[in-house]
Amino acid sequence: MLEKEKEALAKRIAGEITLSSDPGKTMRKWREIFGISQTELADYLGVSSSVISDYEGGRRKSPGASTIRKFVEALIEIDEKRGGNVIRAFSKTIEGELPTDAILDIREFAVPVPIRAVVEAVKGEVAANHDLLDRKIYGYTVVDSIRAILEMSSEEFLKLYGWTTERALVFTKVTTGRSPMIAVRVQGLKPAVIVLHGVKRLDELAVKLAERERIPLVVSKASNENELINGLRKLVEKTEKEF
Known part of the structure; x- marks a missing residue:
């Protein structure tokens, strides 16, 4: 095999x-x-x-x-x-292919990093579970939320987690944050942290779901998707230098 x-x-x-x-x-x-x-x-x-x-x-x-x-x-x-x-x-990673078109970027860190380092990389504000920011994670996945929610099957959704669920799931094109949080809860696999980008007004239900599931919820203030992804890639480069 x-x-x-x-x-x-x-x-x-x-x-x-x-x-x-x-x-x-x-x-x-x-x-x-x-x-x-x-x-x-x-x-x-x-x-x-x-x-x-x-x-x-x-x-x-x-x-x-x-x-x-x-x-x-x-x-x-x-x-x-x-x-x-x-x-x-x-x-999938050695083939140089992303497992689904919904995934914009997926990387693993050379060494584990605390969630707070990801918050800084995405210019984030923590909306739920501030007490879990020292938890270590091993990578991140940036996903187009519209494609993920509307087009992906359950099997494809699991590919968002890469090698491990101990990672950040970063959703772009988010308006309120409700749909990504519901999707994560329905799938039954919990990432270590969820980052929302593009939020105009964060839905209270999204925050409540994050608190119930004990998943730190972060709202990125990056000006666009490129800035968001570049910030995360710089964090990957930093871990490689430390390694």
Whole structure:
């Protein structure tokens, strides 16, 4: 299944860990992108969960090539057994194609960033759940809200999440914010933060839904979509430099 994609993904993960100034943090990032718990990974590798915890926390020396290889193989094999969702998502990115026309931009951060960094990047104002801004996320998706709501099937809507739901969903061409929030709630998968761009008057129901779902809701004041996307891409570049 997707042998070339698996090989490319494995090389990317191994390369990031090997070159990282904090290999443990990078291992944790990829484990969480795959949605695998420390316990599940440890069981698969035949080690105690404390070993995984020690690597991720920097309490063990940097992993050697053999450890990195086993770690990467375990992530990919576990994902395959689950249906290969992460591998498939990665295949779209290496093809250079967006999985749906509704998606204007989709990127992953080199290292996790707090939601507050995204708020700054989009020139945002927080409308709900200020207390969750320190939560770390791994990427973002910018989507044309009109196309997403009117044209996308449930299966296509799930592609908005890229490799992980721990990301920002950024909706453009928004008038009140009600429709995007309802769409997210109906789909049943919650992003880590929702950003609305183009809001003329924020609907109270949108705020209430965000509060109920415990999703930070941010209104971007970027002057246009280009400024919005450029701000997010600069944040990606910043994480790459830190990495």
